[in-house]
Each structure stands twice: as structure tokens, then as C-alpha cells.
Amino acid sequence: MIRLRQVSKSFDNGRTYAVKELSIKIQPGETLVLLGSSGCGKTTTLKMINRLIEPTSGVIEVDGRDITHQDPVQLRRRIGYVFQGIGLFPHMTIEQNVDVVPRLLGWSPKRRKARALQLLHLVGLSPPDFGDRFPDELSGGQQQRVGVARALASDPDYLLMDEPFGALDALSRELLQQEMLSLKEQLKKTIVFVTHDIFEALLLGDRILILHQGNLEQIGTKKEILSAPATPFVRDLFAKPARQLAEFQGML
Amino acid sequence: MDPTSLSVFVSERLPELYVRTGEHLMLTGCSSGAAMLIGIPVGMVIFQKSWLRNPAMATIGILQTIPSLAMLAFLLALLHRIGAIPAIIALTLYALLPIVRNTLTGLEGVSPQIMEAARGIGMTSGQQLRMVRIPLALPVIVAGIRTAAVVVVGIATLSAFIGAGGLGQFINRGLALSNTRLILLGAIPAAILALLIDFVIGAFEWGLRQKKKPEGSGPFRGMIQFIARILPLLLIGGGIFVYLTGPEAHHGLTSNSSGTQRIIIGTKNFTEQLILGELMAQIIEQETTLSVERQFNLGGTMICHGALVSGAIDLYAEYTGTGLTAILKSPGINDSEQVMKHVRAAYGRRFHVRWLAPFGFNNTYAITVRKDDAAQHKWRAISDLAKEAPRLRAGFTAEFAERPDGYPGLGKAYGLKFLEIKDLDPAIMYSAIANKEIDVICAFATDGRIAAHHLTPLTDDRGFFPPYQAAPVVREECLNAHPEVTEALSLLSGALNNETMQRLNFEVDAKKRSPADVAREFLKEIGKRHPLAE
Numbered sequence: 126m127i128r129l130r131q132v133s134k135s136f137d138n139g140r141t142y143a144v145k146e147l148s149i150k151i152q153p154g155e156t157l158v159l160l161g162s163s164g165c166g167k168t169t170t171l172k173m174i175n176r177l178i179e180p181t182s183g184v185i186e187v188d189g190r191d192i193t194h195q196d197p198v199q200l201r202r203r204i205g206y207v208f209q210g211i212g213l214f215p216h217m218t219i220e221q222n223v224d225v226v227p228r229l230l231g232w233s234p235k236r237r238k239a240r241a242l243q244l245l246h247l248v249g250l251s252p253p254d255f256g257d258r259f260p261d262e263l264s265g266g267q268q269q270r271v272g273v274a275r276a277l278a279s280d281p282d283y284l285l286m287d288e289p290f291g292a293l294d295a296l297s298r299e300l301l302q303q304e305m306l307s308l309k310e311q312l313k314k315t316i317v318f319v320t321h322d323i324f325e326a327l328l329l330g331d332r333i334l335i336l337h338q339g340n341l342e343q344i345g346t347k348k349e350i351l352s353a354p355a356t357p358f359v360r361d362l363f364a365k366p367a368r369q370l371a372e373f374q375g376m377l
Numbered sequence: 378m379d380p381t382s383l384s385v386f387v388s389e390r391l392p393e394l395y396v397r398t399g400e401h402l403m404l405t406g407c408s409s410g411a412a413m414l415i416g417i418p419v420g421m422v423i424f425q426k427s428w429l430r431n432p433a434m435a436t437i438g439i440l441q442t443i444p445s446l447a448m449l450a451f452l453l454a455l456l457h458r459i460g461a462i463p464a465i466i467a468l469t470l471y472a473l474l475p476i477v478r479n480t481l482t483g484l485e486g487v488s489p490q491i492m493e494a495a496r497g498i499g500m501t502s503g504q505q506l507r508m509v510r511i512p513l514a515l516p517v518i519v520a521g522i523r524t525a526a527v528v529v530v531g532i533a534t535l536s537a538f539i540g541a542g543g544l545g546q547f548i549n550r551g552l553a554l555s556n557t558r559l560i561l562l563g564a565i566p567a568a569i570l571a572l573l574i575d576f577v578i579g580a581f582e583w584g585l586r587q588k589k590k591p592e593g594s595g596p597f598r599g600m601i602q603f604i605a606r607i608l609p610l611l612l613i614g615g616g617i618f619v620y621l622t623g624p625e626a627h628h629g630l631t632s633n634s635s636g637t638q639r640i641i642i643g644t645k646n647f648t649e650q651l652i653l654g655e656l657m658a659q660i661i662e663q664e665t666t667l668s669v670e671r672q673f674n675l676g677g678t679m680i681c682h683g684a685l686v687s688g689a690i691d692l693y694a695e696y697t698g699t700g701l702t703a704i705l706k707s708p709g710i711n712d713s714e715q716v717m718k719h720v721r722a723a724y725g726r727r728f729h730v731r732w733l734a735p736f737g738f739n740n741t742y743a744i745t746v747r748k749d750d751a752a753q754h755k756w757r758a759i760s761d762l763a764k765e766a767p768r769l770r771a772g773f774t775a776e777f778a779e780r781p782d783g784y785p786g787l788g789k790a791y792g793l794k795f796l797e798i799k800d801l802d803p804a805i806m807y808s809a810i811a812n813k814e815i816d817v818i819c820a821f822a823t824d825g826r827i828a829a830h831h832l833t834p835l836t837d838d839r840g841f842f843p844p845y846q847a848a849p850v851v852r853e854e855c856l857n858a859h860p861e862v863t864e865a866l867s868l869l870s871g872a873l874n875n876e877t878m879q880r881l882n883f884e885v886d887a888k889k890r891s892p893a894d895v896a897r898e899f900l901k902e903i904g905k906r907h908p909l910a911e
Binding site for chain 1: 490491493494495496497498499500501504508509512513
């Protein structure tokens with residue numbers, strides 16, 4: 126379980142806050158989507174969970190233990206991370222990218238190989254076709270599948286995903302979202318998923334947390350949020366795409 | 378130039394070319410290697426300690442701006458030795474800048490996103506550096522090594538000035554003798570070597586960048602890639618082979634220690650010095666059982682003197698006036714007896730070096746103009762120049778332009794102020810005045826090129842230039858160990874007057890004969906006149 130208690134982050138010594146007094150409890154096996162426009166603090170929140178960013182105040186617990194008392198390197202190896210803009214290592218083959226964390230953990234080459242093959246299958250890339258290639262030979266969608274495979278390599282309990290499909294074209298994004306949905310059902314990981322895409326949030330989130338200028342606006346299931354928006358901001362956030370969708374349907 | 382003589386010229390020198398190429402590769406390889414061993418870690422350290430970055434880069438940058446000869450002279454003074462060691466140190470310092478800079482740029486150039494990913498998946502900072510940052514910076518670092526190696530091949534030609542050998546030896550000798558073929562014999566292989574090294578490291582870089590592509594990979598692709606990656610090893614192996622199999626065993630790496638049955642003779646880098654060096658070498662070989670090592674064409678007075686005092690050479694021919702003013706920094710004296718007395722006493726006391734009996738000629742500086750100019754303006758003496766000087770362009774050797782007994786003193790003594798003064802290599806000075814690019818030069822009184830280029834030396838009517846009697850200067854330690862050297866060299870005492878020296882210089886400068894041949898012929902000549910002692 127991941128738990129945030131009164132977590133704040135300021136990058137300018139307290140003049141402004143990227144995240145302000147955020148308290149959340151992420152249940153094992155659930156997918157929590159952090160939704161908001163850019164600059165709302167969602168990526169900052171995500172990075173604080175694996176100590177890429179240290180909070181200014183407040184406590185974050187993973188598995189019931191304060192993460193400031195955990196070695197950040199060991200912590201990060203227990204948490205899969207899919208980066209915005211992918212972040213694959215360009216000098217490593219696809220297979221090497223996937224098995225990098227097992228390598229850090231000192232798995233045997235045989236076990237690593239087996240795991241890499243299994244994961245490439247899982248994300249829909251056939252190992253003989255892709256294993257020996259380099260990231261820049263793959264399409265954006267294929268690269269992001271590798272990013273997901275890499276994050277899953279050591280079979281972590283937690284998965285942090287930072288706008289993983291943000292840079293993809295609409296078609297590949299939709300395909301990956303669908304696959305993500307089935308992957309999620311299959312793997313039963315605790316996932317924290319950052320996006321600014323409302324439809325993505327509605328599709329993938331068991332619960333959705335809406336952030337605005339570092340403040341929590343509302344947290345709940347999609348049903349709860351759509352039926353009872355807690356603030357005018359939340360109401361507007363969903364009203365606008367609904368209107369656009371209606372206009373679009375009117376044109377058809 | 379007829380092709381047969383050219384092919385004879387080259388084929389005669391092939392064995393030496395082999396040796397010099399080996400030496401050149403050795404100098405380049407050792408210094409590039411040392412620069413890598415120092416430069417890459419330095420680059421990494423200053424990448425991590427950003428406060429060190431500016432001071433470190435500034436220091437290395439300043440090293441780069443020190444003129445090569447000054448650096449060599451400085452290292453000679455510091456290490457008390459000539460040969461490969463100071464040359465390799467100097468070349469290493471020059472190779473450092475591109476390697477450090479590229480290491481730093483390469484490490485800095487890795488995208489922050491990729492580094493965040495490395496951190497985010499749980500790499501320690503050591504793993505981030507080793508597994509991600511360095512591999513991604515590698516092509517840039519290799520490019521820096523490539524630049525450094527090519528630069529070093531070029532600068533290595535200058536290490537011949539301090540007796541380190543290499544292809545610069547031919548260039549130096551060619552410049553000293555104004556022999557274009559000799560210059561090219563050094564310059565062309567050096568250029569080829571630079572291109573070769575550039576190609577080899579370039580291929581290595583390419584080999585590193587190549588990725589396995591399952592589709593479209595020809596059967597030879599993997600092999601070509603493999604060869605590209607091992608090319609540098611082949612080149613290094615080849616260099617070591619050529620260096621070790623060269624017919625000359627010592628390669629200037631050895632330094633002299635007393636007690637060996639070998640005399641090391643040095644010379645400065647101009648024709649007369651080479652002839653005198655050969656004369657002394659041949660007469661010692663002829664009259665004694667000692668073997669002679671020739672460390673000819675050292676960079677100039679300071680390098681010869683430094684080499685002598687440090688024991689890197691045993692003797693060379695010096696001029697009394699040069700010893701007096703340039704080495705001892707004493708004010709000029711005009712009486713030749715007085716000068717000799719002064720330098721003998723001071724050298725003995727300060728350097729433990731003995732001046733033997735002079736050869737007989739006085740190679741003083743001669744302010745020299747074109748014969749037709751002299752006739753037209755009725756110039757006979759230097760003081761006649763004073764009125765015209767502001768319209769005249771002068772070309773002086775760097776040494777003359779700087780030495781107190783050179784232009785600075787001369788200008789004061791005669792009230793001369795030239796329109797402009799160019800620092801020229803002695804070899805270029807004569808052709809430049811003949812081609813009317815300059816009007817006045819500081820020739821040497823015994824230079825064969827004065828006659829060859831239709832020039833007229835002007836008389837020193839105010840007696841400014843001290844006498845420049847040439848004589849062997851020898852380390853006392855060497856004379857005590859081998860008294861027969863004094864005896865042998867005494868046979869040359871008084872054997873050369875100004876006319877004779879001019880003639881010998883002319884044989885080499887204008888007729889392109891080798892100093893060794895000219896010296897041999899002259900020794901035969903005087904042997905007939907005064908049969909040499911058995």
C-alpha cells in the first residue's frame with residue numbers, strides 16, 4: 126500500500142507549492158489516475174513516491190514504512206516506472222533495456238533471458254523480431270511497450286506511469302490503452318497513472334484523483350465524480366469534453 | 378628533378394625512413410595513450426566537481442597555447458635531458474585539451490531524460506555513470522582522442538628539435554640545409570600518418586556506432602564492423618613492430634652516462650653546424666676508438682646548451698660571441714682574445730664545460746642586403762642604412778630578433794628603425810631577400826648563401842657585433858674520461874678560415890651535397906696537407 130500524509134512540495138522555498146498538503150491512500154491492486162492539466166503537480170506527486178523528488182514536508186509510506194528511511198536505490202528497484210517520453214537507453218538493445226533492472230538485482234543470465242522473453246510477449250512484441258533491435262529502430266508505440274515491459278521486469282508490486290501514452294498518435298494511443306486495460310486486469314498491480322487526458326483517466330482509473338494547482342479537488346470512482354463533482358473546477362473539467370463530444374456527434 | 382635521382386634519393390633513405398616512422402609512431406602512440414589515461418579521468422572528475430571545471434579547462438587551455446618549441450625548451454631545462462621523454466611529455470600536454478574537453482562535453486551531452494530514467498529504475502550513481510552515461514558519451518570521447526592523435530602526429534615533427542627523432546628529423550634537416558626533398562621526405566609520410574590515424578580512429582568510431590540490424594545485414598557486415606573495431610589495435614601493434622625492428626637500436630631514448638665508450642655530438646639546426654658536427658664526429662671516429670652518436674639538428678642555442686650542461690650530449694660547436702651574450706648574458710666585448718678568455722673562465726666555473734681551440738673562422742652576424750640595392754644606394758657599412766631604414770623591411774631569425782647582441786642592441790648602436798621586422802627561419806630568410814619580400818637580413822658571415830643569392834654583407838663600422846669564433850665546447854667529465862678527444866679535435870684547430878667555411882657551406886646549401894660527404898672530403902684535403910698523426 127502507498128500512503129501520502131500531508132505531503133507538500135515547494136520548489137521555491139515556500140512561496141508557491143507544486144503540491145499542497147496532499148493525503149491519499151492507494152489500495153493494493155487499484156489503479157489510481159492522477160488527472161490534471163500541466164503544472165498541476167501530478168508528475169511531482171508521482172516522482173515523490175519513488176524519491177526522484179523529495180517532499181518539502183509530509184510523509185510518504187510504501188508498504189507501511191516511511192520512504193525517507195528506505196534506501197532510494199532499493200526502493201526504486203521495487204517500484205516499476207514508465208517515463209514520460211519513454212526514456213529507453215538508446216545504446217542498449219530492446220532485450221537489454223527490458224532486463225536492466227534484473228541485471229541490477231543480480232539475476233542469473235538464464236533467468237533474465239526467460240523473463241525478458243516473457244515480458245516482450247506480454248506487451249505484444251515478438252522477441253525474435255525485436256529483442257536485438259535498438260530503440261531508435263522502433264515506432265513510438267513499440268518503444269512505449271518496451272518501456273512498460275522494462276518497468277515490469279522485476280515483477281514489482283507497484284507501477285508508476287507518467288503520461289506513458291502522451292506522445293503517441295491517437296490510434297496507437299487507443300490501442301495501447303486497450304492493452305493496458307487487459308494488462309491491468311491480468312497483473313493486479315497497484316498502479317499510479319498520471320495523465321491529462323480525461324478519456325484515458327475514465328478508461329483506466331479505478332479511482333481518479335483530480336489535481337489543480339497543487340490542490341486535491343476530488344478523489345473518487347468515475348461514477349462518483351461524474352455524478353457529483355465536488356468543485357466547479359471538476360464540473361467544468363468534465364463538462365467541456367462532454368460538450369465537444371456532443372458537437373462532434375452532431376456533425377456526424 | 379630527374380626521376381632516377383629521386384628514386385635513388387628515396388631508396389637510399391628508406392631504412393632511415395623506416396626508423397623515423399617507427400619513432401614517430403612511438404612518440405604519437407605513447408603521448409596519445411598517456412593523454413587518454415590522464416585526460417579521460419580528468420574529464421570525469423571535472424564533470425562531477427563543477428567548481429573544478431573552469432580552473433581545470435583554463436589550465437589545459439593555457440598549456441595548449443604555449444608554443445611547441447618554448448614548451449620543449451622548458452621541459453629540457455626542467456628534466457635536464459633531451460630525447461623522447463621530454464618530447465612525449467610535451468605532446469601529452471598538447472593532446473590533453475581535446476580529450477578532456479570531449480570527455481566533458483560527451484558526459485554533459487547525455488539527455489537528462491535518459492539520466493532520470495537511469496536513476497528512476499534504481500541505478501546507483503556509479504551504475505548510472507558506468508552503464509548509461511559513459512557508453513552514451515563514448516563516441517564523443519573517441520572523437521576527442523581522434524583529434525588529439527592527429528594533432529600530435531603534426532606536433533611530433535617538432536620533437537626532432539630536442540633529439541627525439543621521428544619524421545621531423547627529415548624536415549629539420551631539410552630546413553637546415555634548404556633541401557626541399559628532405560623536407561618532403563619527412564612531411565609527406567607525416568601527413569600520410571595523420572590521415573591513416575584519422576581513418577583508423579574514424580573507422581573505430583563507426584564500428585562502435587554500428588548496431589546489429591537483423592534484416593538487411595550482409596554477410597560481411599559483421600566482419601567489417603569487427604575489423605573496424607580492432608583497427609586501432611592493429612595500428613598500435615604495427616607501430617610497435619616498426620619501432621622495435623628499426624635498424625637503429627637506441628632511438629634517442631638513451632641518455633648518456635659517463636664511462637660509456639660513446640661520445641654524443643650535438644649541433645644546432647643550420648648547415649654550418651651540421652658540417653662542424655660531422656667534422657668533429659668523423660675526426661673522433663678516425664682518431665680514437667670511441668663510437669660517436671649524432672644528435673644533430675637540436676632546436677637552437679638554448680637547447681644545445683641545455684643538452685650539454687645536462688649531459689645529454691657531450692659536445693657541440695659554439696660561437697664565442699653567442700656564449701658571451703646569449704648564455705652568459707655578459708655585455709659585448711669586441712676583442713676576440715678577451716672574449717675567449719672570458720667564456721673559457723665562466724663556462725669552466727659555471728657549467729664544467731671546456732672551450733677547445735677555435736676552428737679559425739669568425740661567423741659573426743652580417744647585416745646583409747641585395748648587391749644591386751647596395752650599389753644603387755652606395756651602401757657599404759651598416760651606418761649607411763640609418764637614413765633609409767624606415768623604408769626597409771627586415772627579416773631576422775627569431776634568435777637575432779631577441780638576443781641583446783642581435784637587433785635590440787644593433788638598433789640602438791646604429792639608430793636603426795626598420796619599417797617592419799619579420800621573424801624568419803634561416804632557411805627562408807635568404808630566399809625571401811632574394812625574392813625581394815624583404816630588404817635586409819642578418820646573415821651569417823660564413824654562409825654560402827650570401828654568394829649564392831647575390832647578396833652583400835655590410836661592414837660593422839661601429840664594431841657592434843662581438844666576435845663569433847667557432848670552437849668545440851665539451852663537458853669536462855667527458856674530456857677527463859677520454860683525453861684523446863681533445864687530441865683529435867685539436868686537428869681541426871685553425872683548420873677553417875672564413876673563406877673555407879663559406880665554401881663548405883656553399884657545397885651543402887647550393888649544391889645540395891650531404892654535410893657528411895663535404896666533411897669527409899675536407900678531412901681528406903687537410904689530411905694531405907698535414908698528414909694526421911697515427
